Amino acid sequence: MATSIFPTKAELDEIIVGPDSVAWRRTSDTRLYLAMLYPLLLQVAHPTVGAGVRDFSDFQRRPWERLLRTVDYVSVLVYGGREAAAAGRRLRGLHRRFKGIREDGERYHALEPDAYAWVHATLIDTYVSGHAHFGSPLSRDEVDRFYREYRRLGRLIGVRERDLPATWSGFRTYFERMLAEELVRTESVGRVLETIRDVPAPPVPVPGVVWSALRIPASRALWLGGIGLMSPALRRRLGLNWTRLDEAQLRALGRVSRALAPVMPERMRVTGPGQLRWRRKEIAQWLTAAAASSDTSRSS
Numbered sequence: 001m002a003t004s005i006f007p008t009k010a011e012l013d014e015i016i017v018g019p020d021s022v023a024w025r026r027t028s029d030t031r032l033y034l035a036m037l038y039p040l041l042l043q044v045a046h047p048t049v050g051a052g053v054r055d056f057s058d059f060q061r062r063p064w065e066r067l068l069r070t071v072d073y074v075s076v077l078v079y080g081g082r083e084a085a086a087a088g089r090r091l092r093g094l095h096r097r098f099k100g101i102r103e104d105g106e107r108y109h110a111l112e113p114d115a116y117a118w119v120h121a122t123l124i125d126t127y128v129s130g131h132a133h134f135g136s137p138l139s140r141d142e143v144d145r146f147y148r149e150y151r152r153l154g155r156l157i158g159v160r161e162r163d164l165p166a167t168w169s170g171f172r173t174y175f176e177r178m179l180a181e182e183l184v185r186t187e188s189v190g191r192v193l194e195t196i197r198d199v200p201a202p203p204v205p206v207p208g209v210v211w212s213a214l215r216i217p218a219s220r221a222l223w224l225g226g227i228g229l230m231s232p233a234l235r236r237r238l239g240l241n242w243t244r245l246d247e248a249q250l251r252a253l254g255r256v257s258r259a260l261a262p263v264m265p266e267r268m269r270v271t272g273p274g275q276l277r278w279r280r281k282e283i284a285q286w287l288t289a290a291a292a293s294s295d296t297s298r299s300s
Contacts, residue, residue, distance in 0.1 A: 005158045006089060015152045016081055022146040023153065026138065027078050027127055028071075028272035030264070031257045035130035036067050037226025039122040040192060042183065045238060048108040048115035050186030052098045057188075060195045071275060072283045074123065077153050079272040088156035090287050103186060117163035118178060120154045125175055129229050133250075134257040144168050179231065185238045193240075196222050224250045 007015055017023045044050040053059065059066040076087045098110035110116065124147060131137055138146060147168040155161065165171045196219055227240050228250035235242050267274060276283065 005155075005160055006085070007155045011155075012082060012085055015155055016084065017078060017149050017153065021149050022138070022142050023078050023149040024272070025270060026131060026135075026142070026146060027074055027150075028270055028275065029131070029135045030268040030271055031134045031260065032127070032130045034134045034221055034225040034253065034257060035126050035229060036070070037192075037196060037222045038130070038229040039126040040067070040070070041189060041226050041230070041238075042122040042125075042179075043119050044186055044188035044192055045183035046115055046118050046178075047102045047104060047106070047182075047184060047186060048110070048112055049119060050188035051100060051102040051108050052095075052110045053188040054186070054191070055100050056098050060191055063195050068279070068282075072279050075272045075275040075279070076283060077156060079276055084153075084156050087287055088158065092158040111158075113160065113163050117154070117159045118182075120150075120157070120159045121164060121171070121175060121178070124150050124171070126229075130225075133229060133254045134225070136258070136261050147171060179234050183234065183237070189238055193223075196226075220249075221253060224253055 019025075044053050057066060073091065077084050080087060092111070095110040095116070100108060102108045108115075127146065127150070128138060128143055144167075151161070151164050151166075151171075154164065165174050198219055224246065227235060227242060228246065230238075230240070232242070
């Protein structure tokens, strides 16, 4: 039974995180909006995920809504308490109907374990890399704790523990192998890059200090964060040009963003609980849609 991949009620207390966890303190820093494009590009460069986004996503019509749904998902997962368990089941149920043909002619299903776990993995790397470049870098102990916490949180959405390595060092080996062997320039990579070319500033209820830090458009900041966090080898394989000017702007953006730390209030460092309140209606809508889609797919 598919439900066996989810934790039991008795296991939830070991999985759900609270204010004393690294995940609680580090996954909703406002400055991480600068890295929002990075995990999406890594995800859609996976042939299965890219095909699913091509066939079922409305990203091109509503890019910020799609990105904000990712933030909503993370907010529920980390800050939703026991409600995250029900939300995770619904989210996995939504993906049950995502299937079709990849660009290489192979059949795909969104619940393929390697593809499904890869999405979770990209978020793990984004938090660590995003803070190193734009936020408050995590210590090695924090990285290890964060990885253990967030890996366990994956069980709430049906990512089995065996789908990701047990340790951070093992994760780095796995992650580098995925970058080198699995990711390709899919149609969805091109579509995402085209869509964000003229995207406006995000509709988030926080001061625009991050986006105006260097007085560059939000689309440029997104592009720098998304492409700049990639390795040179991956950029080349995805056909992404990166110049010395790009590198200089990325470094400058990082310096300015990291320098904001002493003056950032707590509500901008930990925005997750506020995100749940602000987006309560939208979150309820997509969870309801996920539940309905899951019910439909089971009956068909």
